[in-house]
Amino acid sequence: PGPDLSARAGAADRNRELTKPPGALGRLEDLAIWYAGWRGSARPDIRAPQILVFAGNHGVCARGVSAFPPEVTEQMVANFRARGAAINQLAALAGAQMDIHALELDRPTDDFTQGPAMSDADCLAALNAGWEAVDPGADLLVAGEMGIGNTTAAAAICHALLGGEAGDWTGRGTGVDDAGLAIKTRVVAEGVARHRDGLRDGLDVLARLGGREIAATAGAIGAARQLRIPVLLDGFICCSAALCLLRTEAAALDHALAGHESAETGHAALLQALGKKPLLALGLRLGEGSGAALAIQILRGALACHSHMATFAEAGVSTG
Amino acid sequence: PGPDLSARAGAADRNRELTKPPGALGRLEDLAIWYAGWRGSARPDIRAPQILVFAGNHGVCARGVSAFPPEVTEQMVANFRARGAAINQLAALAGAQMDIHALELDRPTDDFTQGPAMSDADCLAALNAGWEAVDPGADLLVAGEMGIGNTTAAAAICHALLGGEAGDWTGRGTGVDDAGLAIKTRVVAEGVARHRDGLRDGLDVLARLGGREIAATAGAIGAARQLRIPVLLDGFICCSAALCLLRTEAAALDHALAGHESAETGHAALLQALGKKPLLALGLRLGEGSGAALAIQILRGALACHSHMATFAEAGVSTG
Numbered sequence: 254p255g256p257d258l259s260a261r262a263g264a265a266d267r268n269r270e271l272t273k274p275p276g277a278l279g280r281l282e283d284l285a286i287w288y289a290g291w292r293g294s295a296r297p298d299i300r301a302p303q304i305l306v307f308a309g310n311h312g313v314c315a316r317g318v319s320a321f322p323p324e325v326t327e328q329m330v331a332n333f334r335a336r337g338a339a340i341n342q343l344a345a346l347a348g349a350q351m352d353i354h355a356l357e358l359d360r361p362t363d364d365f366t367q368g369p370a371m372s373d374a375d376c377l378a379a380l381n382a383g384w385e386a387v388d389p390g391a392d393l394l395v396a397g398e399m400g401i402g403n404t405t406a407a408a409a410i411c412h413a414l415l416g417g418e419a420g421d422w423t424g425r426g427t428g429v430d431d432a433g434l435a436i437k438t439r440v441v442a443e444g445v446a447r448h449r450d451g452l453r454d455g456l457d458v459l460a461r462l463g464g465r466e467i468a469a470t471a472g473a474i475g476a477a478r479q480l481r482i483p484v485l486l487d488g489f490i491c492c493s494a495a496l497c498l499l500r501t502e503a504a505a506l507d508h509a510l511a512g513h514e515s516a517e518t519g520h521a522a523l524l525q526a527l528g529k530k531p532l533l534a535l536g537l538r539l540g541e542g543s544g545a546a547l548a549i550q551i552l553r554g555a556l557a558c559h560s561h562m563a564t565f566a567e568a569g570v571s572t573g
Numbered sequence: 574p575g576p577d578l579s580a581r582a583g584a585a586d587r588n589r590e591l592t593k594p595p596g597a598l599g600r601l602e603d604l605a606i607w608y609a610g611w612r613g614s615a616r617p618d619i620r621a622p623q624i625l626v627f628a629g630n631h632g633v634c635a636r637g638v639s640a641f642p643p644e645v646t647e648q649m650v651a652n653f654r655a656r657g658a659a660i661n662q663l664a665a666l667a668g669a670q671m672d673i674h675a676l677e678l679d680r681p682t683d684d685f686t687q688g689p690a691m692s693d694a695d696c697l698a699a700l701n702a703g704w705e706a707v708d709p710g711a712d713l714l715v716a717g718e719m720g721i722g723n724t725t726a727a728a729a730i731c732h733a734l735l736g737g738e739a740g741d742w743t744g745r746g747t748g749v750d751d752a753g754l755a756i757k758t759r760v761v762a763e764g765v766a767r768h769r770d771g772l773r774d775g776l777d778v779l780a781r782l783g784g785r786e787i788a789a790t791a792g793a794i795g796a797a798r799q800l801r802i803p804v805l806l807d808g809f810i811c812c813s814a815a816l817c818l819l820r821t822e823a824a825a826l827d828h829a830l831a832g833h834e835s836a837e838t839g840h841a842a843l844l845q846a847l848g849k850k851p852l853l854a855l856g857l858r859l860g861e862g863s864g865a866a867l868a869i870q871i872l873r874g875a876l877a878c879h880s881h882m883a884t885f886a887e888a889g890v891s892t893g
Contacts, residue, residue, distance in 0.1 A: 272658055273659055274747035329592070332883055337882060337883025339591075533853070538596075539593055547874045551870070568648070
């Protein structure tokens with residue numbers, strides 16, 4: 254289903270009547286009209302945002318691609334549950350429901366330089382877990398992730414689907430040094446070369462090079478599309494999942510905006526490939542959904558103005 | 574008084590212990606440490622933000638520089654009081670106290686192409702009104718404005734203090750057409766030429782080319798500096814007031830950050846002259862303090878993370 258064109262037109266009409274010079278709220282006006290269309294109301298509010306955090310482990314960590322050991326994935330899941338992580342604070346600030354899904358952390362994906370990261374069945378299970386995790390009552394979705402090694406998987410997805418050199422997509426993630434970055438870049442190149450003949454579409458790429466949390470993110474974005482729940486995309490990992498969707502269906506991301514531009518290498522180019530202009534660019538590179546969670550407040554501001562400002566007629570203000 | 578260096582160092586120490594890779598929260602980390610220094614606490618929260626809106630009228634409107642008639646200033650003040658404007662919605666979202674100060678709206682400044690916009694005494698009274706308007710109990714300040722004609726005054730201030738051509742600083746404001754923009758540019762050039770010999774410092778420029786709401790904004794920013802209340806600067810008008818302060822005292826804006834980059838011509842260059850990198854760039858050009866009010870949420874997000882995340886030790890997370 255697409256946006257409600259009548260609600261969108263109603264929102265555009267209302268926008269023209271609000272007590273401000275035409276266009277003076279800039280992108281906030283576009284955001285409000287876009288959101289109105291997807292929610293089917295010319296004057297909507299955000300009342301029930303949902304933040305999902307998917308966690309997964311990566312066999313490719315054995316190659317020394319991360320600055321942190323793989324057990325940190327599980328430790329951070331405990332930190333999410335104890336409300337100690339950055340995303341917990343940003344979720345509280347946004348008044349968002351936060352749900353954490355740890356995806357078989359004791360069964361990492363396989364090292365994608367040796368074979369597919371996931372079987373098709375495992376990938377499908379993760380996609381389905383993401384799909385089922387979306388609350389049909391939510392009116393905005395952020396899908397975040399945690400998974401030591403997952404910038405390596407995301408870089409491989411981008412390299413496979415967008416070309417260029419492995420180094421164009423491989424960044425420092427949680428902070429590898431120069432030697433680690435060289436290893437990581439080589440691993441990304443190897444992985445894509447290893448699977449070149451089996452990468453027919455976005456779902457192949459997701460299974461062979463991705464990870465459970467990346468597949469779950471793709472599933473959640475897809476479910477939101479069906480439910481007409483607008484999505485704010487997070488950083489490099491989240492957008493690599495979105496890219497896999499986009500390559501299977503050209504309209505798959507019409508309900509999604511880029512919450513922010515991450516400092517991770519390749520995210521700016523990935524956003525360009527998705528055709529999305531970020532709302533924020535504050536140098537974040539944490540994942541967890543943190544950048545998109547922060548962007549909820551921008552969308553909230555847009556809707557506060559759109560849905561609650563007085564019109565020229567109501568306020569008795571001259572229209573110039 | 575400057576920032577509390579011990580609180581700032583304590584905040585920097587705390588930042589290094591939080592459960593995230595070093596630097597992964599990007600500018601949010603810098604924001605939190607900066608705010609901690611000015612508030613004198615290594616782990617602060619924003620509890621009492623204040624948004625001031627100063628309104629003034631401009632004699633230069635007689636020259637046809639605005640798309641809206643001057644009575645809109647007073648109409649919009651009524652709209653602020655009735656909570657119908659954009660800034661009201663953004664203040665509510667930020668949980669901010671909002672105070673509106675209409676500055677002698679029935680006595681516009683004089684047309685600065687004919688003589689000084691304000692006498693020194695009038696300018697001083699407006700500066701003082703701004704200074705007195707700051708709540709000493711506030712822990713964050715946004716100074717917004719409303720005044721039909723005030724982008725003309727702000728452009729003249731920038732042209733006088735930063736040079737270039739009048740056209741570099743003159744934009745469409747609330748939306749003048751090409752003919753109006755040509756008139757406005759000529760008026761800015763005329764005004765600066767008229768006063769060239771009397772513009773010895775920032776305060777001269779403020780009185781001769783500015784306006785009451787611009788002077789009040791400068792006064793409020795100055796008071797906040799004394800009270801160690803951090804300031805988020807708004808758009809072109811607010812920053813033109815800040816520029817006048819900076820030209821009288823090099824450290825006058827150390828307690829201020831740029832809330833956003835406005836779409837108004839000249840604001841990007843003005844921010845560069847102030848040495849401030851904006852938090853947001855969403856194409857707003859409304860004034861009222863709207864862009865800075867939206868940026869409160871970014872600073873809140875920074876402090877939510879800084880002051881409430883768990884440390885590695887608290888969460889039992891490996892440090893890599």
